[in-house]
Amino acid sequence: xxxxxxxxxxxxxxxxxxxxxxxxxxxxxxxxxxxxxxxxxxxxxxxxxxxxxxxxxxxxxxxxxxxxxxxxxxxxxxxxxxxxxxxxxxxxxxxxxxxxxxxxxxxxxxxxxxxxxxxxxxxxxxxxxxxxxxxxxxxxxxxxxxxxxxxxxxxxxxxxxxxxxxxxxxxxxxxxxxxxxxxxxxxxxxxxxxxxxxxxxxxxxxxxxxxxxxxxxxxxxxxxxxxxxxxxxxxxxxxxxxxxxxxxxxxxxxxxxxxxxxxxxxxxxxxxxxxxxxxxxxxxxxxxxxxxxxxxxxxxxxxxxxxxxxxxxxxxxxxxxxxxxxxxxxxxxxxxxxxxxxxxxxxxxxxxxxxxxxxxxxxxxxxxxxxxxxxxxxxxxxxxxxxxxxxxxxxxxxxxxxxxxxxxxxxxxxxxxxxxxxxxxxxxxxxxxxxxxxxxxxxxxxxxxxxxxxxxxxxxxxxxxxxxxxxxxxxxxxxxxxxxxxxxxxxxxxxxxxxxxxxxxxxxxxxxxxxxxxxxxxxxxxxxxxxxxxxxxxxxxxxxxxxxxxxxxxxxxxxxxxxxxxxxxxxxxxxxxxxxxxxxxxxxxxxxxxxxxxxxxxxxxxxxxxxxxxxxxxxxxxxxxxxxxxxxxxxxxxxxxxx
Amino acid sequence: xxxxxxxxxxxxxxxxxxxxxxxxxxxxxxxxxxxxxxxxxxxxxxxxxxxxxxxxxxxxxxxxxxxxxxxxxxxxxxxxxxxxxxxxxxxxxxxxxxxxxxxxxxxxxxxxxxxxxxxxxxxxxxxxxxxxxxxxxxxxxxxxxxxxxxxxxxxxxxxxxxxxxxxxxxxxxxxxxxxxxxxxxxxxxxxxxxxxxxxxxxxxxxxxxxxxxxxxxxxxxxxxxxxxxxxxxxxxxxxxxxxxxxxxxxxxxxxxxxxxxxxxxxxxxxxxxxxxxxxxxxxxxxxxxxxxxxxxxxxxxxxxxxxxxxxxxxxxxxxxxxxxxxxxxx
Numbered sequence: 001x002x003x004x005x006x007x008x009x010x011x012x013x014x015x016x017x018x019x020x021x022x023x024x025x026x027x028x029x030x031x032x033x034x035x036x037x038x039x040x041x042x043x044x045x046x047x048x049x050x051x052x053x054x055x056x057x058x059x060x061x062x063x064x065x066x067x068x069x070x071x072x073x074x075x076x077x078x079x080x081x082x083x084x085x086x087x088x089x090x091x092x093x094x095x096x097x098x099x100x101x102x103x104x105x106x107x108x109x110x111x112x113x114x115x116x117x118x119x120x121x122x123x124x125x126x127x128x129x130x131x132x133x134x135x136x137x138x139x140x141x142x143x144x145x146x147x148x149x150x151x152x153x154x155x156x157x158x159x160x161x162x163x164x165x166x167x168x169x170x171x172x173x174x175x176x177x178x179x180x181x182x183x184x185x186x187x188x189x190x191x192x193x194x195x196x197x198x199x200x201x202x203x204x205x206x207x208x209x210x211x212x213x214x215x216x217x218x219x220x221x222x223x224x225x226x227x228x229x230x231x232x233x234x235x236x237x238x239x240x241x242x243x244x245x246x247x248x249x250x251x252x253x254x255x256x257x258x259x260x261x262x263x264x265x266x267x268x269x270x271x272x273x274x275x276x277x278x279x280x281x282x283x284x285x286x287x288x289x290x291x292x293x294x295x296x297x298x299x300x301x302x303x304x305x306x307x308x309x310x311x312x313x314x315x316x317x318x319x320x321x322x323x324x325x326x327x328x329x330x331x332x333x334x335x336x337x338x339x340x341x342x343x344x345x346x347x348x349x350x351x352x353x354x355x356x357x358x359x360x361x362x363x364x365x366x367x368x369x370x371x372x373x374x375x376x377x378x379x380x381x382x383x384x385x386x387x388x389x390x391x392x393x394x395x396x397x398x399x400x401x402x403x404x405x406x407x408x409x410x411x412x413x414x415x416x417x418x419x420x421x422x423x424x425x426x427x428x429x430x431x432x433x434x435x436x437x438x439x440x441x442x443x444x445x446x447x448x449x450x451x452x453x454x455x456x457x458x459x460x461x462x463x464x465x466x467x468x469x470x471x472x473x474x475x476x477x478x479x480x481x482x483x484x485x486x487x488x489x490x491x492x493x494x495x496x497x498x499x500x501x502x503x504x505x506x507x508x509x510x511x512x513x514x515x516x517x518x519x520x521x522x523x524x525x526x527x528x529x530x531x532x533x534x535x536x537x538x539x540x541x542x543x544x545x546x547x548x549x550x551x552x553x554x555x556x557x558x559x560x561x562x563x564x565x566x567x568x569x570x571x572x573x574x575x576x577x578x579x580x581x582x583x584x585x586x587x588x589x590x591x592x593x594x595x596x597x598x599x600x601x602x603x604x605x606x607x608x609x610x611x612x613x614x615x616x617x618x619x620x621x622x623x624x625x626x627x628x629x630x631x632x633x634x635x636x637x638x639x640x641x642x643x
Numbered sequence: 644x645x646x647x648x649x650x651x652x653x654x655x656x657x658x659x660x661x662x663x664x665x666x667x668x669x670x671x672x673x674x675x676x677x678x679x680x681x682x683x684x685x686x687x688x689x690x691x692x693x694x695x696x697x698x699x700x701x702x703x704x705x706x707x708x709x710x711x712x713x714x715x716x717x718x719x720x721x722x723x724x725x726x727x728x729x730x731x732x733x734x735x736x737x738x739x740x741x742x743x744x745x746x747x748x749x750x751x752x753x754x755x756x757x758x759x760x761x762x763x764x765x766x767x768x769x770x771x772x773x774x775x776x777x778x779x780x781x782x783x784x785x786x787x788x789x790x791x792x793x794x795x796x797x798x799x800x801x802x803x804x805x806x807x808x809x810x811x812x813x814x815x816x817x818x819x820x821x822x823x824x825x826x827x828x829x830x831x832x833x834x835x836x837x838x839x840x841x842x843x844x845x846x847x848x849x850x851x852x853x854x855x856x857x858x859x860x861x862x863x864x865x866x867x868x869x870x871x872x873x874x875x876x877x878x879x880x881x882x883x884x885x886x887x888x889x890x891x892x893x894x895x896x897x898x899x900x901x902x903x904x905x906x907x908x909x910x911x912x913x914x915x916x917x918x919x920x921x922x923x924x925x926x927x928x929x930x931x932x933x934x935x936x937x938x939x940x941x942x943x944x945x946x947x948x949x950x951x952x953x954x955x956x957x958x959x960x961x962x963x964x965x966x967x968x969x970x971x972x973x
Binding site (some may be wrong): 479488 | 667669696699701702714716717718719720721722727729730731732734736737738741742762763939940941944945948952953955960
């Protein structure tokens with residue numbers, strides 16, 4: 001299809017180009033093209049509302065019954081300079097006629113509020129060749145000659161590169177309705193997109209009302225006018241009309257992002273205290289939790305620092321129900337000594353780490369699975385703790401419930417790894433049905449039987465029953481020093497090893513209860529992909545595509561990283577090749593300096609190689625973006641075809 | 644179950660705790676002449692006089708000589724990590740107002756590695772008592788200068804004398820928003836130490852007691868002059884503060900009536916250079932406690948959790964049909 005210009009001035013808008021004029025007559029004259037899925041990106045300067053537009057589009061599509069996955073496009077700064085490549089802010093929405101499990105590949109359609117934010121997406125390789133691009137044409141006549149020149153230059157390049165560019169008079173059209181188009185363009189765009197994707201008019205208006213529910217009625221009305229104007233303009237002027245069929249849904253769904261799901265999981269787990277310190281990208285979980293937790297009589301404590309947040313949670317756990325602290329990579333590093341104390345003293349604790357790019361401050365708003373090693377081995381000494389990873393947004397919810405149970409049953413620290421790919425992404429999942437068994441039991445305040453000791457480790461499992469303040473006869477001094485069964489400080493070598501053994505035993509006891517998830521695809525074949533955490537959907541989509549091409553590829557997704565379930569080696573040995581897919585760093589094997597002797601592998605690859613002596617390869621990226629199914633597919637093909 | 648319930652009832656009616664009931668089976672391992680012994684005795688005396696059930700008493704500490712105190716108490720103890728006693732204690736208190744929480748910490752633990760928590764603990768004003776064992780030196784790690792070491796102190800890390808002026812824990816604490824109780828005691832006047840601890844215990848809020856404490860090993864003669872010359876100790880008395888017994892009054896004649904609500908005078912006293920003020924410098928009982936400000940209006944019950952979860956799910960529900968969603972919007 002040829003690229004097309006709908007470059008209008010305000011007057012010209014009343015006279016649409018002839019190419020689309022014939023389609024104007026008669027509603028629904030042109031049948032919509034049926035698509036299985038489309039990926040839409042809306043990008044603007046920070047503050048122009050592209051995120052709100054994308055979220056609303058996703059909500060409308062989801063309410064219509066489409067499968068969706070949304071990802072926020074977030075600049076690292078609160079107010080980046082306008083019209084800058086670094087400042088692109090917005091949302092990506094993957095809409096499909098089936099359930100969507102990941103962000104997908106490159107975008108099929110991009111709406112850009114200016115050419116600089118468009119450039120940012122093009123340069124990041126996020127736009128499909130030949131994709132549809134809708135851009136605000138107001139810059140062409142900008143009084144600043146430099147801006148007008150830049151706009152013309154980029155438009156020409158984009159057209160030359162084969163994209164289908166539509167120049168849309170967004171600002172001019174909005175100006176007819178509102179004094180400040182910067183504040184209204186997003187809803188005009190939403191209206192356009194609703195027209196393009198044949199989304200229900202009434203549903204769209206309802207969504208706008210919901211979006212602005214807290215605002216004045218005038219504002220709601222103005223936004224609905226903009227929405228309708230956008231729809232009308234697109235219907236009249238664009239030759240783009242699609243329909244993504246909706247699959248039948250048989251059970252109620254909820255749609256949240258990963259951080260909200262984590263917060264809801266905290267509520268559902270029966271934990272009563274969350275202590276945190278602000279850090280990106282974890283904080284929004286605490287924002288949401290703060291709003292909900294008080295309603296159930298519980299507390300989110302914003303501590304003075306990460307260490308205080310962790311030790312506050314430890315104190316709360318020690319004197320009551322298991323507590324939780326929520327953080328991201330740098331915070332996890334700061335908490336390590338306190339986590340070691342909880343391990344040593346056997347105080348239950350849930351630590352949620354919403355990973356971001358590292359090391360140091362790294363990429364605060366971007367995706368990376370970089371904290372697995374620090375979660376497992378981060379503290380000093382031998383400090384066994386449980387590490388699990390959430391693989392979907394739904395899993396964020398249930399992981400917290402599971403983690404709290406394990407923490408309290410084994411008196412252990414349980415780390416849940418999420419990441420920036422899940423934290424702000426939205427996906428519908430079956431509405432959880434409340435189960436009273438999720439909640440923690442009441443705090444035991446009964447008298448401790450005489451003669452029992454605070455660390456009476458069970459010889460088989462290593463588990464002891466902790467004494468909680470208030471329990472008569474349970475008085476003892478808990479300590480981070482090596483201690484005997486009576487919690488007395490002991491430097492005796494036998495006693496030290498007895499403690500180490502029992503703390504380690506608990507991990508083994510838990511391990512015996514773990515069951516490996518089924519292999520995705522056949523149980524044997526040429527290549528097994530192993531993943532963990534947020535990459536699940538993308539890996540399985542890649543496997544599905546490869547299998548459709550006749551390739552013998554399967555995947556295995558790990559929920560528990562420490563300890564790992566039995567049977568992984570058996571599965572691995574049924575495949576000719578094994579490769580992990582991870583969103584973290586590994587040394588490229590083709591680098592001239594890299595040899596098998598010095599290559600640094602991705603985290604899970606390293607763990608699998610060490611435990612099972614299987615030659616596990618790894619493929620991964622640490623570009624701050626979620627892994628795309630297409631990229632995984634290519635990596636798998638390369639591995640399959642390698643001698 | 645029945646056995647443990649009757650035990651529980653027995654414990655509940657028991658009101659005859661003696662000093663011995665608060666002594667753990669471990670003999671304190673502080674050095675002979677260490678001021679920590681006097682502080683421990685005052686703690687145990689307080690528990691007995693207040694008849695605090697040992698199971699309802701929690702002593703929290705960090706790391707250092709002072710932080711060994713919980714091991715010597717028959718109570719619940721929490722001997723955690725260096726500098727972090729306060730946030731642990733806050734976590735304990737947030738959901739357990741029924742527990743009596745004491746924090747024992749040293750000048751390194753509180754004023755150096757844990758300084759951030761000290762500041763914020765004053766601001767949170769949770770109902771607990773902090774005993775700052777201030778011997779002006781690191782003891783457990785064998786004589787390094789601490790933030791409260793006098794300038795010029797020769798130590799293993801300051802062989803030619805401590806470079807900086809000592810930090811004054813009293814003026815720092817008095818300057819923090821929400822400060823509600825600041826007192827100073829000395830280990831060599833045990834009766835006053837006890838009286839001050841008792842006032843601190845009865846204050847509702849965060850009670851900060853700095854206890855000047857002798858370290859016979861590393862600061863051998865630091866307080867000799869003050870111990871020998873009672874006139875160098877200025878006792879602060881008031882109807883709302885300490886009331887001196889006649890026998891002490893005869894020895895400690897250097898007395899000043901000080902209204903514990905007079906913050907300006909409290910600062911002046913905290914800055915005295917050649918005398919040690921002993922007594923209650925500041926006490927404002929009206930400051931609200933964080934745990935009360937944050938207490939939920941309703942207790943957390945399974946029914947409440949279910950209701951609230953369902954409310955939240957309703958807000959983000961996208962099915963069964965668009966009509967239901969539309970209704971929310973209308």
